[in-house]
Amino acid sequence: MYRAGVKYNINLIRSQAINLNISIAGHDGACGKRSKTISSAKLAVSSTFKLWKVDVTPIINFQKRLGYKVRDGGMTEYKIWHGINFFISF
Numbered sequence: 822m823y824r825a826g827v828k829y830n831i832n833l834i835r836s837q838a839i840n841l842n843i844s845i846a847g848h849d850g851a852c853g854k855r856s857k858t859i860s861s862a863k864l865a866v867s868s869t870f871k872l873w874k875v876d877v878t879p880i881i882n883f884q885k886r887l888g889y890k891v892r893d894g895g896m897t898e899y900k901i902w903h904g905i906n907f908f909i910s911f
Contacts, residue, residue: 822847822848823847824844824863825845826842826844826845828840828841829841839868840866840867840868840869841865842863842865842866842867843864844862844863845861845862845863845887846861846863847861848860851896852896855894855896857889857896859888860886860887860889860895860897861884861885861887862884862887864882864883865882867880875909878907881901881902881903882901882902883901884898
């Protein structure tokens with residue numbers, strides 16, 4: 822399995838940055854799935870802000886299947902998921 826991509830930061834007003842992570846992924850028959858050089862593309866959008874002494878980073882991920890459908894032996898599907906990270910420095 823492999824993934825290659827680029828990260829880019831867009832600075833908005835008040836020094837708030839939007840982080841973009843764009844990548845493509847593929848595999849050579851991993852987990853018994855049908856091999857595909859490029860099986861998906863992913864875009865992750867996040868931004869970090871400070872809440873007291875905690876850095877909070879909400880993130881939204883979008884994945885587009887580019888390879889075989891799961892019912893045809895492929896590994897990836899269309900997906901949207903989100904999360905949040907908390908960082909405390911001490």
